[in-house]
Amino acid sequence: MKSKVKKSSLLVFSALTVLLAACSGNNGNNPATESANPTNGNTPAAEAPAVYDNGLPKDEKVTLKVGFLEAGYGREWFDHATALFTERYPNVTFDITASPKIPDLITTKAAAGDDKDMFDILYGLAYTEFVDANKLEPLTDIFQMKPSDGGGKTLDELIVPGYNVPEQYYKGENWLFPIANYIGGMFYDQKLFEDNGWNKSPKTYDEFLALCEAIMSKGIDPIVYSGLYNYSIFSFDTKVFELAIDNGNKEFRNHYENYSGPEFTSAESVEVYNRLYDMGQKGYISKQSVGMNHTQSQMLALQGKAAMVPSGDWIENEMKESAPEDFEWGYMAVPFSNNPETPIHINNGLSYAFQIWANKPDLTKQWAKQFLVSLLTNEVQQILVDKGGAFPLRSDFMDDSARAANMKPLQKSIATYMSENNVVLELKSRKVVLNSPDFVAANKHVQDNTALILTGQKEPLPILEEGERLLQKAVQEAGK
Amino acid sequence: MKTLTRTNIHIQKTVFLLLAVLPPFAAYVLFTLYPNVLSIYYSFLDWNGIGEKKYIGLDNYIRLFQDPVVLNALKHNLILVATVIPITLIISLVLADLLVNRQYKENKFYKVLFFFPNVLSLVVIALIWSFIYDGTFGLLNSVLRVLGIGGDHNWLGSPKTALASTIPLYVWCYVGFYVVIFMNAMSAIPKTIYESATLDGITSFQRFTKITLPLMSGIIRVGMIFLMLNVIKGFEYMFIMTKGGPGGATEVISLYMFNLAFGTESLSQHFYGYASTIGMLIFVLLVLLKVVIDKVFSKDSVEF
Known part of the structure; x- marks a missing residue:
């Protein structure tokens, strides 16, 4: 197994300090x-x-x-x-x-x-x-x-x-x-949220679900995202770390960094996908997301047809030609824990x-x-x-x-969010690199089906199990 | 004037033939044969296209037959072959017959109209159809809403309709080209044949099925082969519109091969060796289908 790589998980608190200064x-x-x-x-x-x-x-x-x-x-x-x-x-x-x-x-x-x-x-x-x-x-x-x-x-x-x-x-x-x-997370129209009195900074998973329910009651899709490019990762990819803290799973990060434990079928991963599946079934994540590219999904947020869109902080610059002059992007991360003490892990x-x-x-x-x-x-x-x-x-x-x-306004919104919440900037680093067709096949299988899971059209467990089977083949092959 | 001897004429002919044949043959060897032969070699390697080549014998071929994505993609390719080819040929033949035999005043306009998709870039075509199928603002849903029969379906985003939704796109793209080909072929059929048949009291439908189709069997068979090649080798529309999704519902074999060779947005690993093995599979598949088409559809040539 090729040992090494990249940035391991790290709390980039100095970045937060920088933003607070802003x-x-x-x-x-x-x-x-x-x-x-x-x-x-x-x-x-x-x-x-x-x-x-x-x-x-x-x-x-x-x-x-x-x-x-x-x-x-x-x-x-x-x-x-x-x-x-x-x-x-x-x-x-x-x-x-x-x-x-x-x-x-x-x-x-x-x-x-x-x-x-x-x-x-x-x-x-x-x-x-x-x-x-x-x-x-x-x-x-x-x-x-x-x-x-x-x-x-x-x-x-x-x-x-x-x-x-x-x-x-x-x-x-x-x-x-x-x-x-x-900085990844959920991006939204500030004015739309202010006009409706919606919670711009939910502290717990239940508060986030309540926000989705409130949005849906107004006939607006709470979340739309680019299923074509799997932009859901920007909001949900780091949620396993929050659940690992809640579960007291101290080995989780070590397994994550070294592929030494179950990846897709870990208790945390299954729970994240199950919750997303439930959100999809309740209609919180628009079914239209499946075939959309990021521009299409972000346009829906600009037009007020969807309230939140997962993406990265480049969204303001990326959409500046399409956004109305008075449009102002806002930012939030999605909490997946119901314990306010558990830090919200932001995709970074x-x-x-x-x-x-x-x-x-x-x-x-x-x-x-x-x-x-x-x-x-x-x-x-x-x-x-x-x-x-x-x-x-x-x-x-x-x-x-x-x-x-x-x-820029969005950068200020991000800074404000980070200053008002208990957050961790999560780099999702690994210490081991896998490079084999089985590794690609495992990720392809899960990614190809992610949009269907998130929109409540496909049960997650069989997908995750097949992904895990392929991944473990890749791990074994790398270990030879 | 000096009379050319037989030998001189022979030399001149030979030189002319060599000059005419050698450059394209060299280009064929260099740009087609050589890369294809190399692909055979690559198919036995574990190679990412950049680093060291590692010979792994038949491992890639064993993987190929165990890979569920390959099976899924081939199934989709065969569905497309079984639908796109007959639909395209039938529509093209009917339109060509109408334009040739009805002599509409707007014939030239119709010809241009039908051929129009062929001058558009693949990307433009894919984007046009993406907007037609868009779940929120799409033209198809708008029409359905006006008609009061639904109008909120995500055509490319549903595994049940994604693949079927690409069939009209393929047909729309190919019909114009084959209309023009078939019109030219129909125009070449002597009018006297139709005239004598008309005197015998033949109906329009009989004229089409008993005279036109049999006399055009050769060109139809060629059209069928080209369509088969395009449908199996092409992946551009899937690449732009669906990326093979959702959930692999529009995965086709060439797209899978391309992604393995060049990586994807989320996984930038490359497997040139395995992709070449898939290329070999596509080659064998195309040859087999060509043989089937030749067997099923007679090669008898017709002279008139």
Whole structure:
């Protein structure tokens, strides 16, 4: 069994602190303004050294080829970021290929085996196959680099915890450069909730069911979601952890991280699916969800035909062209415990990350790393927050009151929710990676049927049992 | 003028033939035969398309015959073959006959109208039909509501209707193409045959079934083979409209193969080796169906 990977579960409390700061305004700290780059070309040409302060040559032109995922955050922020970088380092330019289907293009290029044709910097959240094939550049050293506005601190010290944890490295290295993390949950129309006096922050599972009932009594679908892309995960994927706390199951996380216990048929998982099935049967989750993509489901929330839609914090940016001018998104997470002491586990994780292709000229890779570090300056983070609607990854981002004040309404709603509730940001990390057709078949079987379970059309247990059978085959195969 | 000797003529002919045949043959070998032969090799590998290739003998083939998704997908493919092909051919033949023999003033317009889906991109077609079937705002439900017979069914979201809902889409896409093909074939049938039959008192229906259909059997058989190829190899509409769901209700074999090779949004693992094995299954299936079509439908050619 390949041991390792990713971020294990972690309570990213500092992110919460960051968000709280957004609500409370300036906490008195001085803003971490980015220092003027000492190598920005202001020095008279006659005295200019042949290299920048970062040690890279000024006179060697480099074009960084970027495979960019154009999705919920858009690409405007990235165009700004590259323009800023080229302004500071005029010898570095960018050749950007942006597409919502960039992962397919990257896979095809990788299969073709032509390293020259491959992007230097590429979008990607999955990396084990590339790492196993020695195709990726380790990025562990980047986290020891110092952004120009970091006051001498390393990147590792400046980003929110959870994204550079040595115990979670794959094959001893970090391969992902985090750009943005997401907060998943339920998103709703603030005005619709206010007009109807609905509970914007249910504290227990029963309160949430009461909310659904109240919404349904008004002839509105309480929940609609993209069944085509299984967006239900953004609201319900972490609920097993709440039930494990309620059940006093202290081994649950260990089993989860290592695939050492039942996964789909654990008591917690069965209970979550049973509850969702019941919600579907009661009509709380619209049957129309099954064949819908995320845009269709989110449009229904915009039009007031459905009250809540599971998604991520990018929803505000993603739907900005369609939303009426006065529309304001609100946020809540779904509590699955009836014990108010049990923290509500919010789905949290990387929503955007870059990788660097290994077989590239050293100079290209060095500039690629410099560029990635520049993306985590607060100046670029500000652009990402403004133009992309993402949450910042810099933990000192909110030290500047102006930046806190500029948070978008949805980001403020999320911050408010988190400040008023007992929450945990759940990364759902694993320490073991499974990679086999049986593993894919197990997940495919459950995912393919999830929409039917959630809409009350199919009993969950037979689906979960078959998924478990396939999963255990994958676990056994990996253990050989 | 110098007279060409027999040898020279022979050389010229040979050179011409080689020039005419070699480039397309080379392209065929390079872009069709070679990748297909490679697929046979890949089908014996455990390979993700990126890393090291590992020879695993017949493991992929054993998995193939134990994989319930393959069986489910093949069942759906066969349902589509059994429905889309006859419906498309019947509608195409009837429309072609009407346009050729009725000589409507609007014939040209109808031809363009029927052919129209063929100039649309697959994505546009899939989106159009997604909106037709949309459970909330869909055209079909709106019509049903006006007629007072339901109107709230989620056509693509219900396992009972999802696959059946894709059949009209396939038929709509293919009919126009075959109308044009069949119209040309019908136009080539000598009018004298119809005239003498008319003098013998033949009805329109008899004319169609006793003269037109038999004289077009060759082109109909070819149409059937092409339709079969399209229906079994195609997965684009399912990919865009349903992703094979709900609950695998619209899973087709090519979609499964594609997802294994290139991964999905939620599972980005790749299995080129196993996907190639499925490719081999599709190849065998297509050959078998071609043989069946050739056996069932006579190859006798008709001269007129």
